[in-house]
Amino acid sequence: MSSRKAHKTDEAEKTSRADATKQTRDIKGVKRVERTSNRSSLPANALPLELHLAQAAYMRVINERARKKKSQQNSNQTNQKQRGICYYCNEKAVVYLRYADRHLCKRHFNRLVEKRFSRALREQGLKAKQTVVLAVSGGKDSLAMMLMFKKLLAKIPLNLIAVSVDEGIAGYRDESVARARAFAKELAIPHYTYSFKDLVGKSLDEIMANREGEAACGYCGVFRRQILNDKAKALGADWVVIGHNLDDAVETIFMNLLRNEPSRIVRFFEPLVQDERFVPRLRPNMWIPEKEMALYALLNDVPFENAECPYAKYSIRYYVRAMINRLEDRYPGAKFRIMRSMLSMVERMKRRKAGERSGGDKNRATGNGNPTNATTLEDELARLKTCKICGMPSNSDVCMFCKLLEEIGEDPYGYVKRRGLKGRRDA
Numbered sequence: 001m002s003s004r005k006a007h008k009t010d011e012a013e014k015t016s017r018a019d020a021t022k023q024t025r026d027i028k029g030v031k032r033v034e035r036t037s038n039r040s041s042l043p044a045n046a047l048p049l050e051l052h053l054a055q056a057a058y059m060r061v062i063n064e065r066a067r068k069k070k071s072q073q074n075s076n077q078t079n080q081k082q083r084g085i086c087y088y089c090n091e092k093a094v095v096y097l098r099y100a101d102r103h104l105c106k107r108h109f110n111r112l113v114e115k116r117f118s119r120a121l122r123e124q125g126l127k128a129k130q131t132v133v134l135a136v137s138g139g140k141d142s143l144a145m146m147l148m149f150k151k152l153l154a155k156i157p158l159n160l161i162a163v164s165v166d167e168g169i170a171g172y173r174d175e176s177v178a179r180a181r182a183f184a185k186e187l188a189i190p191h192y193t194y195s196f197k198d199l200v201g202k203s204l205d206e207i208m209a210n211r212e213g214e215a216a217c218g219y220c221g222v223f224r225r226q227i228l229n230d231k232a233k234a235l236g237a238d239w240v241v242i243g244h245n246l247d248d249a250v251e252t253i254f255m256n257l258l259r260n261e262p263s264r265i266v267r268f269f270e271p272l273v274q275d276e277r278f279v280p281r282l283r284p285n286m287w288i289p290e291k292e293m294a295l296y297a298l299l300n301d302v303p304f305e306n307a308e309c310p311y312a313k314y315s316i317r318y319y320v321r322a323m324i325n326r327l328e329d330r331y332p333g334a335k336f337r338i339m340r341s342m343l344s345m346v347e348r349m350k351r352r353k354a355g356e357r358s359g360g361d362k363n364r365a366t367g368n369g370n371p372t373n374a375t376t377l378e379d380e381l382a383r384l385k386t387c388k389i390c391g392m393p394s395n396s397d398v399c400m401f402c403k404l405l406e407e408i409g410e411d412p413y414g415y416v417k418r419r420g421l422k423g424r425r426d427a
C-alpha cells in the first residue's frame with residue numbers, strides 16, 4: 001500500500017472514531033465519553049432499514065402461505081369427515097374411530113388391525129419356526145385371529161395348530177366349535193377338539209345342573225385353562241395363543257382389582273413364564289377393541305358364532321363389561337388409557353423388584369420405607385408348592401383344578417392319566 005493511501009485510511013478511521021464518540025468533562029472535571037453518532041450504536045452485523053423491511057414483508061408472505069395451507073388441510077379433513085372419506089385415502093370409510101377422530105376405509109382399517117396384531121406378537125416374543133397352538137372357540141376374536149395368523153404365515157414360517165375346548169354347553173358351544181373346525185379346514189390349519197366330558201368326566205351343563213344361581217365361569221375357566229395347557233404341551237407347542245381383545249384385557253384387570261389380586265395383573269403382562277410345566281401365552285388381540293375385532297371379522301368374511309354363552313350373565317365380568325363400556329362412551333379412548341397405565345405400573349413394579357433383588361436400597365425403592373406388595377411371577381413361582389395330585393404349581397398342597405374336580409365328584413387321578421394324550425385330529 002502506498003504511503004498516501006495509508007495516510008487517507010488513517011484519516012478516515014480517525015474521523016469515524018471522532019463521529020462515534022465525544023469526550024466531555026462533567027462539573028467535577030471528570031472525563032466522560034459520550035456516543036455522538038447513531039450509526040455506531042447499531043451492532044456490527046445490523047441490516048440497513050430497507051433490508052429489515054424487505055425481510056419482514058417476506059416473512060409475512062411465507063406465514064400467510066403456511067396459514068392458508070394449514071386451513072386448506074383442515075377444511076379437506078373436515079370435508080372428508082363430513083363425506084365419510086378415509087383419513088388416509090379417498091376411499092369411502094367403513095368405520096369412524098372416535099378415540100382417534102378418524103374415518104378409515106376397509107384397506108386402512110385392516111392394515112391398522114393387522115399392524116396392532118403383529119406388533120403385539122413381536123413384543124410378546126414370538127419367533128419364526130415356533131409351534132403355536134391357537135385356542136379357537138369359534139367366536140369372532142379367535143377366528144379373526146386364526147385368519148391373521150394365516151396371513152402372517154406369508155411373512156414368518158410357523159407351525160400352526162388350532163385347538164377347541166368343548167365345555168359342553170348345549171345350543172352354544174357345539175355350534176361354535178363346528179364353525180371353528182370348518183374354518184380351520186378352509187385355512188388348512190390342523191384342528192383338534194377336546195371336551196370337558198372326555199377329560200374331566202362331565203360337561204359344564206352337567207356340572208351346573210345342581211348348582212342353581214352359581215357362576216359357571218369359575219369351573220369353566222379353571223378346567224379350560226388346564227386342558228389347553230396340557231394339550232398344548234402334548235402337541236409340542238412353544239406358545240398357546242388366546243384371542244383376548246382389548247375389552248377382555250381391561251375387564252380382567254378390573255376383576256383382579258375387585259378381587260384384590262394384583263399379582264394376577266402382573267401375570268397378565270408376563271407371557272414368558274420360566275416353568276416347564278406351563279406353556280407360555282400370547283395375546284395378539286390385546287390392543288384391538290372388541291368392536292374392531294367384530295368389524296374385522298365381518299369385513300373379511302370370517303364365519304364366526306355370534307351367540308352369547310347362556311352362563312355369561314351370571315359372571316362378574318358381565319357387570320364389569322357394562323361399566324367399562326359406559327366409561328368408553330363418556331371418555332373415548334379410556335380402554336386404551338387404562339391398559340397403558342396398567343402396563344407402565346407393572347413395568348415400574350418389576351423394575352423396583354429387580355432393584356431390591358440386586359441389593360438396592362429398599363427404602364428408596366418403595367419411596368416411604370414400607371415394604372411393597374409388588375410381585376412378579378418369578379417371585380410367585382419361587383413361593384409356589386407342587387400339587388400332590390397332578391404335580392402342577394399350586395398355592396396349596398392341592399391345586400384349584402384338582403380341588404374343583406373333587407368338588408364335582410370326579411377323580412383327579414383319572415384326568416392325570418388322560419392329560420398327556422395328544423388326541424384325535426379332526427381337520
Ligand code: SF4
Pocket residue numbers: 167216217220221309310311312315
Ligand atoms: Fe365358560 Fe363363563 Fe365363558 Fe360361558 S361365559 S364359556 S361359562 S367362561
Ligand code: ZN
Pocket residue numbers: 387388389390391392398399400401402403
Ligand atoms: Zn392338581
